[in-house]
Structures are given as structure tokens and as C-alpha cells.
Amino acid sequence: MTAVLDALLTALGRECVRIGSDIPDRNFGDASGARQHAPLALLLPRSTEEVSRCLAICHAHGHRVVPQGGMTGLAGGANPQENEIALSLERMTGVEEIDRDSATLTALAGTPLAVIQSAAEEAGFLCGIDLGARGTCTIGGNVATNAGGNQVLRYGMTRRNVLGLEVVLADGRVLRSLNKMMKNNAGYDWTQLFIGSEGTLGIVTRVVLALHPSPKGLTSALCAVDSFGDALAVLRRFDSRFPGRLLVFEAMWREYMDVAIDRSRLTQPFADRHEITLLIEAAMGEDPGAEDAFGEALAEFIDDGVLKDALVAQSGNDRKKFWAYREANYEFGRVLPEGSHFDVSIPLSRMAEAVDLLRQRCARWPNATLIVFGHVADSNIHLSLCDESYDDAVGRAMNEVVYGVVAEVSGTVSAEHGIGVLKRPYLGMSRTEAELDLMRTLKHALDPKGILNPGRVLAPA
């Protein structure tokens, strides 16, 4: 154990290798509440070359390494396990280039997402990746977890925004494809393998992102529908009428709105309460009349009976009020008892059935609150199941019930948060044994000693 530390200190110096009380608490664990440990050492490389040296030494000693970004993950993937060495990308920050003609941005992996968003905006573009943790999460972590967020409907998951990567393999070898082109079929696109691999196959050190034109004519509405079928009809009609302009299509089921109104004391937005409240945003463009067309479409949907009610934002302040409903869940922890929280996807054609089944099965906790909300256009819902009686055993039972329903409707146990350590026990509910076997084959091929983030995603070999 001291041999690997000695080798690291000799090669990289005290500036890059922290031990004992020099390691800040933030490197002990992520935002998931999963079990935390102090790492054996914290490595703070300043360059790809230093990341490479760190990994080459750990690999030579067969020592386990946990890569760390902004520590905002929700699956425990970046929490050190006992005796692991943490390698944080926090010193490798900065936007290195914005290529305006190619509409690309190149950044070091430790760059916070918000810094990338600002740089893109200053250059007249939009970064397609956005999520609540934008101020703290890093682009390397976004790539490693294939982060989702608020604009997936329009710009896709992180995967779709990545054009090029630089990655350091477990043994220190550096792979570099800082591709700026939309099309590149020169052999296997190996970068795909590392996107969403949660630090288990390599450490991302540099990222090339495709940028998008800044959305113009942002319009927002809060709408009410009677059923998920009507929500889908609104989505399809809107998308067909204004192709490519929808940015946000979020749904909050009635129990969610009840908690927001009755416990978090937000104003009831409509005269009546409805099965689902939708938050819809679109970039209508610069055309004169384009923003009016948005309201006109909603009025037509109300006439047709597919929408029950709708409010169109007349100001930035209105827009903030609408988002307050969707973001109310950040504070639900204060008004609800403890519970289990889920990030699942359900095929849209089975979403209504899934919510019905969840309501039925969760009735075995008669006083529990089940809230359902999320990025439904992407098939992604978040669930919380909270109860005064909550403890570890109840939590496990809740997981079994919820993931059971998800499996029954061909859903997935992780939509955007990843597997980490917390969801590993449930991965087999969304993947066949043949798929898991292939994942193990890939892991073994790229990291035969199993030193990179072992036990995350897959059980240790």
C-alpha cells in the first residue's frame, strides 16, 4: 500500500498527491447519500500526461482508482470505497477552444458545465447539455455518466452532443480523437464506449462538443390534461406543427402537484386540479408572429378538449413561476417524510399503465406519498415514495415494488443517473445475462486488472 503512494509521490510530488487530513471532505462522497470513505490518497493531476502517469503507476501496483468530477452524482459511483485512491479532474479546467465556423467547443474534463454554457453563449451558441447541477458538475462527469437533464427532447443526452474525446486507459495509455466533424466513419467510433461507462473503462480528460444555435423566441406554458394519453396527443401535435422547436416537455402527476400546493404552499395554478400538469417550452424563432402561434396552438388544443387549461408566460417572472412547480421537488425533502427516490424510463406507450400499476402496488403503504414527475417526452420519470415508517427494510421493499413494475412494462432502472453502486443490485432487471456478460467482456478487455472504479456498474471480477 505504501509502495504505490511512494511511487506516486516520487513521480508527481506533494502538490499532486494529497494524503490524510489534506484531503477535503468533498472527495469522500457524492450527492447520493451512498456510503462514503476517505480515499487512501487524492490525486490532483494538472494535465493528461499527469493523469497518464497516475494511472500507469496505480496499474503497475494493481491499485484501485476512483475517478472524480463535480461529485454531484446520485448513484454513488464517485464515492471512494475502502483503500481506493481518488483521482480528481478538478485542476484540469478550462475551455480551450471555440471553433465558431465548425460550431464546436473543446474543454478539459474538469470544466464545470456552467462555465462551458457561458462560453458557448458568449460565442453566440448554445451548449445542448443542461441539468440542475450545472454549477458544480463537470463536463467529464457529464460524459462519463451520459448525463441527461432538461433539454434532452431537443438536443439529446450528453452522448449526442459529444464529437470527440481524449481518454486515459487503465494502464495509462492515452487515446485521442478530438474530432470536430458530424460524420466520421473511419473505423469503430470507440468514443461511444466511454460515454456512460461511469469511469470504469477509462478516464475522460478532454471533450469536443457540438454547439447549437442559440434558441430564439423562448415561450413557456403551464398546461393541464386529464390523462397521459392527452399529454401525448399534445406532444405529438405540437411537435408536428412546430417541428424542432420544443425544448421542454415536463409532466407532474396530481400527487406531485398536491404536495407542491398543499405542503410546499405554492399557489394552485388552475381553477381545478388535474391528472397531469405540463410545463412546455419552445424556441419559436425570430419570425414575427412565431410566439403568437404558440398561444394559438394551445387555444386550439383547448377547443379540441385535449387540453383542459393553459397559461402562457407573459414575462420572465411568469416563466419563473411555472418552473417553481417543476423545481418544487428540490424542497420536498423538507415537507415529506423519508423515502426512496427513482430515476426510471418507461416506453411512452406503457407510461399510463405503469403509473396505474405503481399506484396500486404502492397502496400496501397506505400512508405513503407517491410522487411522479419528469421529462416525459424522453420517456423519463422520477418517482419518490415517502413514508413515516421508512427504514432500510422498507426502502428495499419499495425498490422491489417499483423496479418490479418498471421491468413489467419493459422500462429501465436507470434513465439518466446511471448505475454506480446504488443501482447495481437492480441492473439485472433491465439487462439480460447475455448483455451483462458482454459488459464484463468489455470491462475485462479494457481494464484486465480491474483497477478502474471497480464494483461500479458491474460486480467486481
Added chain:
Amino acid sequence: MTAVLDALLTALGRECVRIGSDIPDRNFGDASGARQHAPLALLLPRSTEEVSRCLAICHAHGHRVVPQGGMTGLAGGANPQENEIALSLERMTGVEEIDRDSATLTALAGTPLAVIQSAAEEAGFLCGIDLGARGTCTIGGNVATNAGGNQVLRYGMTRRNVLGLEVVLADGRVLRSLNKMMKNNAGYDWTQLFIGSEGTLGIVTRVVLALHPSPKGLTSALCAVDSFGDALAVLRRFDSRFPGRLLVFEAMWREYMDVAIDRSRLTQPFADRHEITLLIEAAMGEDPGAEDAFGEALAEFIDDGVLKDALVAQSGNDRKKFWAYREANYEFGRVLPEGSHFDVSIPLSRMAEAVDLLRQRCARWPNATLIVFGHVADSNIHLSLCDESYDDAVGRAMNEVVYGVVAEVSGTVSAEHGIGVLKRPYLGMSRTEAELDLMRTLKHALDPKGILNPGRVLAPA
């Protein structure tokens, strides 16, 4: 050799195993002109289970297999090499399901793309994949080659349209993830590995595609610009003004238009000839006035001097005339001497420089015609360099010159056609040794005996 044929015949019968003169010529080679061979046998499985049995037997005998789709490839990847057994997916056709609520389509791999497009349209959707070979190419081949085409700007390459896959591995194991969800971070997305792997890692048997809303308000224009910089300015301004509505943005440089007008006898579209002619199409949506806005934007660009001239289609017939310029190249073989043809990508910021360099370097063939055209918004151009003196040696010299320029400007030797056998000698000009090494590692991990399409993409082990 006869042992493997005996085993295949015994397991699958004469109906599925063709030999000798029962093998049609179409299975001897693709559309590339690469060297063709009659395969040792042609396997015609009718189900995934039969594909699995075919591969398990070939694997047990260590016998090489070339997978075949519509045989429209341009890189020789589906041409049998000596003594290879061909496995064609031609009997595995059919759209199995359109899930309207989830906006997905599930089809067997041998289904022609045009059949999939029609099925999507009948259900009120659009298939995002479109290319000239649509009537013959198959969806399995599209996935295996990560096909591009005419709408990549809007809908991405095939990769972006694929939600789920079923794949048979070299040893016959079946992997199945018929995912219908936009978001699924349940472990590694192994499907990415097979997209664009050109049949070297597994055989695709079933595909789930995301469908898009049918584009409405299709508008087309033929435009003239003085420089590539101006073409880019038009692209960025259009995309910013009408976000998400551009479908097509094709460029034809002046030498291309000269051949189309002077030799293929198409009418000169504008009073003057210009550096670049653009074909632009957008889906403006159903809004009243949306189509007018397209013409108004072009008028404004002319006032600003960024466009030199523009014609907006007033009818389907006009649109056909515009496309006649872009598709004139299909007939250039009749009016131009023999030559080398290229499918490359260049970062947009270096496109003008690349075209200048190509013109300079190709001047060493003083009578040669260099034509440049393609899907420039995606950074993809096609080049042809034709000369009366063309022979194998001249062709090799031309390849060296063109790929040399491509490498100099950080481009790629294959944008959308893949590597196959024809481009394998040039793959190292777009990939580092570390990248090639990783590709070999992946190939070995998934196909340790090297029976699947050996020698395509990578040199045989």
C-alpha cells in the same frame, strides 16, 4: 472445408444453404467495384435463431463469414473474399411493429430502407434515415455502416436514429436490447459498439428506430455564394432564425456545376456562374406564413450581399429541377473519364483551405477534372478526380494526394461510406496507432477467432 458445409447443411437444410451455381451473382460483390468472389456458400437464415445456428457452426469450424445486406456499399465490405461463407439477411424482412405512442418502429435487419420509410409515413411519421440507395439497401446494413445520407443535418447519422438492437455475436450468442426509450443509462450502451462496425463485431438481426414527426411545409431553394465563408454564414443565420427546420444544405463547387451544365447539359440556373451553388431545404411547419418567411430570409441575405442569387421552388417540379443539379453526379460517369472517388469529412473551419489545397495539389494532373460537392453542413464532401490517363498507379497517386490534404486539415478518410477493404490502407491517416490498437482489442474481445468479416476495417489478426 467440406466439414463446415456438411454441418451447415445438416443443421439448416438446402433451403438455407446454397452452394455453387445456386448462388446468384448479386452475392458476389457490392456497388464499389472492389474485387469480387463467389462465396463458398450462401447462408439464407429466416430467423435470429437460424443466424445464431449458422454462426455457432462457422465459429466451431473457425470458418470466415461475410455478412450481406442490400449490397449497395461503396467500400467493398460485403464482397466475399476467397473461401468465405456469405450470410445474407435478405429473408429476414418486415416491419414488425410501429408503436405510435412511443414513436418507434421495429424491423428485421433485412428490411429495405424504403419499406421502413413507407411504413413510417403510413403511420404519420418520418424515418430519419434517407439515402440514394433507399430501394435496395437494408436497415441492417444502414446500422452496420452507420449510414449517413441527405438528412443528417436534421436527424443525424443512423446511430442517432437507433434506439435498440438485436445482434448475433461471432459464436452465435444473441444479444437483445429492443429498447424504445430515449434515455437508458442501465450500464454500458453496448449497441453503440455495433453501429458502424461493418459486420466485424456481430451481425445485426433486428433494429428499433426512433421516428420523427413528418416534416410539414417543405420549401426548397437553389442559391449562389461567392465563397465557402458566405455559405457558412448563410447556414448559421438560417439555423439561428429557423432553429431545427433545416433539412438539407448541400454545396456544389463551381467545377461541379461546370460539368453539370457544360457536359451533362443541364440549364445554367443563374445569370452568372458562382463559386458555390447551394441546395437548401427546410421544413417550415404548418404555420400560416411560415413558407413566406423562408423566401423573406433569402431576400434579406441577398440584400446583405452574403447570397449572390437565389431561386425559391414554386412547385414540386421546381424542386425536382433543383435536385437534378445535386443528383447530376450519378451520371457524371458517362461524361467524365475514369477517376478516383472520395467520401471525406473536413472540419467546417478548414473546408475553404482544404478545397484550395486540393485544387493546387491536383494541378499535377493538368487535364484532370476535380469535382467537389456534398453535405457540407455535416462537414461531409464527396470528391471525384477524373483524368484520361487514369490507371491503377494514377489512382493510387490521387489517393495519396487527396488523403494527404484531408489529414493535413484534420479531416477523415471516411465520412459516411465506411472503411471496408478499399479504404483500409488509409485508415491510419485518420486514426492514431493507439486508436487502432483499441479497435483491435475490441475486435479480439468480441471475435477472438476472427471469423466475422476479417480484413474489413482492420487488417486480419
